[in-house]
Amino acid sequence: MPTLGTALTPEQLSKGSCWTLNVDIQGYARSHGSGLATQACAGRGFRVLADPPASAHRVKTALLEDGYPCWMAIDDLKGQAIARSNWRPRLLDAESIQKRLPFVLRWLKDAAQIPNHYLWGGTIGPDLDCSGLVQTAFASQSLWLPRDAYQQERFCSPVAVRPGNDQLLRPGDLLFFGTAQRCTHVAIHLGQGRYMHSSGQEHGRNGIGIDSIHPSDQHPVACHYRSELRGAGRVTRCHDGSTLP
Numbered sequence: 001m002p003t004l005g006t007a008l009t010p011e012q013l014s015k016g017s018c019w020t021l022n023v024d025i026q027g028y029a030r031s032h033g034s035g036l037a038t039q040a041c042a043g044r045g046f047r048v049l050a051d052p053p054a055s056a057h058r059v060k061t062a063l064l065e066d067g068y069p070c071w072m073a074i075d076d077l078k079g080q081a082i083a084r085s086n087w088r089p090r091l092l093d094a095e096s097i098q099k100r101l102p103f104v105l106r107w108l109k110d111a112a113q114i115p116n117h118y119l120w121g122g123t124i125g126p127d128l129d130c131s132g133l134v135q136t137a138f139a140s141q142s143l144w145l146p147r148d149a150y151q152q153e154r155f156c157s158p159v160a161v162r163p164g165n166d167q168l169l170r171p172g173d174l175l176f177f178g179t180a181q182r183c184t185h186v187a188i189h190l191g192q193g194r195y196m197h198s199s200g201q202e203h204g205r206n207g208i209g210i211d212s213i214h215p216s217d218q219h220p221v222a223c224h225y226r227s228e229l230r231g232a233g234r235v236t237r238c239h240d241g242s243t244l245p
Contacts, residue, residue, distance in 0.1 A: 001014065001016070001017055001083075002014075002017055002083040003083060004083050005082055005083060005084075006082065006083045007079050007082055008077050008078065008079060008080065008081040008082065009078065009079075010052075010074050010077075012083070013048050013051075013059050013074065013077075014048060014051055015048055015049065015050055015051045016048065017047070017048050017083065018046070018047045018064065018083070018084050018085060018086050018087070019046055019047075019048075019077075019082065019083060019084060020044070020045050020081060020082050020084045021040055021041070021043065021044050021045070021046070021081050022042055022080050022081060022082065023042050024039065024041050024042055024124050025039070025040045025072055025073075025076055025077070025080070026039055026072070026073070026076070027039055027061075027063070027068075027070030027071065027072060027121070028058065028070060028071040028072070028073070029070070029071070029121075031056070031057075031058050031071050032057075032058070035120075036119075036120060036121025036122070037069075037070040037071075038063070038070050038121055038123050038132070038147055039122060039123045039124040039132075040063055040070075040123075040124075041123075041124050044065060045064035045065065045084060045087050046061040046062065046063050046064060046072070046081075047062050047064060047086070048060070048061055049061055049069065052074065056074065057073060057074060057075070058071040058072060058073050058074060059071065059072055059074055059077070062243060063147075064086070064087035064241055065087060065089075065139070065144045065241060066135070066144055066145070066146055066147050067239070067241050067242050067243035068146075087241050089238060089239065089240045089241050090142060090238065091237070091240060092143070093237075094236040094237070097143060097235055097236065097237075097238070100142075100143060101171065101235075103140070103141050104138055104140065104141050104143070104172060104188075105137075105188070107137050107140040108133070108137045108188060109196075111125060111126065111128075111133070111136075111137070111208060112208040114126045116128065116198075116208055117206055117207050118198055118199060118200045118201065118204065118205075118206050118207055119132075120200075122198075123135060123136050123147075124136075127207075128208070129198055130149055130185050130186050130187065130197055130198050130199065131147060131148050131149040131151075131152060131186050132147075133188075133198040133208065134149075134174060134186050134188055135147055135152075137188065138235065143235065143238055144238055144239040144241075145238075145239055146239060149178075149183050149184060149185055149186040150178075150182055150183040150184070152174060152183075152186055152233070153174075153176045153183040153186070153230070153231070155233075155235075155239070156173075156174055156233025156234055156235055156236070157233060157234045157235075157236045158232070159173055159231070159233055159234050160231075160232070161175070161213070161229070161231060161232040162229070163213050163214070163215065163226045164193075164213065164214050164215050166189070166192060166193035166213060166214075168232075169189050169191075169193070169232055170234070171189060171190055172188065172189065172234075172235065173188075173232050173235075174186055174187070174189070174232060174233045174234075174235065175187045175188075175189055175195050175197075175229065175232050176229075176231050176232065177225050177228040177230055178228055178230055180230075183230055184228075185197070185225065185228070187211075187225075189232065192212075193213045193214045194210055194211070194212045195210070195211060195212070195213070196208060196209070196210050197209065197211070197225075199221060199225075203220075203224040204221055204224075205221055209221065211225060212226075213226055213229060
C-alpha cells in the first residue's frame with residue numbers, strides 16, 4: 001500500500017488502496033465510453049476495487065462516502081490525489097439530521113439560482129441529475145445518502161403520500177417517482193406539497209425547478225410527475241460507506 005499522504009502515480013493504483021481527490025473527477029459508467037455514472041468533487045475519497053492492467057486507461061473504484069462504484073481515468077488521477085486511510089463515517093441520529101435540514105434546503109434554493117442544466121451523472125454542479133441534486137444537497141451538511149434514486153428510496157423511512165395529500169410530509173422529505181416496478185426520479189419536499197428537483201428535457205425543465213403534487217398545479221411537468229408518484233421517505237440515518245445493491 002502507498003504511504004499515507006503521497007501523491008498518486010499509476011503504479012500505486014493497487015487493489016484496496018484509498019485516496020483523497022485534490023480535484024473534481026468524472027466517474028464513468030464503464031471502462032470505456034463517455035457515459036457518466038457520477039462525479040466526485042475535490043476532497044472526496046475513493047478505493048481501488050481491482051488492479052488495473054498495464055494497458056488500462058481507467059481504474060475501477062468505489063467512492064468512500066457512499067460506496068458507489070465507477071471508473072476513473074488514470075490520466076486524470078496522476079498527481080491529483082493523495083494516499084489516505086479508509087473512510088470512517090459520521091453516523092448521526094434522526095434528531096441531529098432533522099436539525100440540519102433547514103441548511104440543506106437553503107443550499108438547494110441557492111443552487112437553483114445558478115444557471116444550470118440537467119446532466120445525467122451530475123453531482124458536482126451546477127449541472128446535476130435528480131439524485132445528484134438530492135445527494136449533493138444533503139452532503140453539503142455532511143449528511144451522506146446513496147447515489148441513485150432507487151437506492152435513496154430504499155434507504156429512507158417510508159412516509160405515506162398521494163397526489164393532493166401532503167399531510168404527513170415535512171420539509172426535507174424525499175418524494176419518489178417512477179413506475180410500479182422501479183423508482184426513476186427523486187425530489188426534495190419544500191413544504192405544502194411543493195418540491196424541488198432536477199429534471200430532464202423530455203418531461204422536465206432541463207434543470208432545477210419547483211413543482212407540486214397537488215392537482216391545482218397544471219403545469220405539464222407537475223402533471224407528468226404527479227402521475228408517476230410512488231411514495232415518499234424521510235432521511236433518518238447517514239450512509240456508512242458500504243456498497244448498496
